[in-house]
Ligand SMILES: [Zn+2]
């Protein structure tokens with residue numbers, strides 16, 4: 663279910679939103695938008711900001727500000743992640759997937775499941791139109807799971 667979406671199309675949505683909200687169309691904001699567009703990963707503001715420094719100098723405040731704008735126009739989503747830093751992910755051009763979140767370290771993994779996908783797709787509501795969905799499973803990753811002590815017997 664991967665949709666091919668061009669950067670131009672994303673840029674149009676973003677530009678229209680900036681225009682509507684009377685926000686400035688700065689090159690910094692577009693640089694951040696492009697960086698997010700090119701990435702497939704979940705990201706947090708600080709890592710994104712430091713990753714960008716070699717190509718384009720942007721301040722952390724601008725990164726946060728642009729993230730807020732992109733959240734508002736639904737180009738990215740904020741995940742209910744555990745831990746200190748909020749993680750985000752682009753909403754466009756990604757295959758429908760679900761998340762496994764470690765409730766101890768906040769580590770996240772993605773998985774896909776055809777059965778869940780088919781099941782949720784067949785669910786329709788008379789007074790609600792579903793556009794997308796996301797599923798979060800919480801638990802402990804391998805690193806955080808208490809290690810079973812190897813028995814010396816046997
Ligand atoms: Zn963990």
Ligand SMILES: [Zn+2]
Nearest residue numbers: 751759761772
């Ligand atoms: Zn994801």
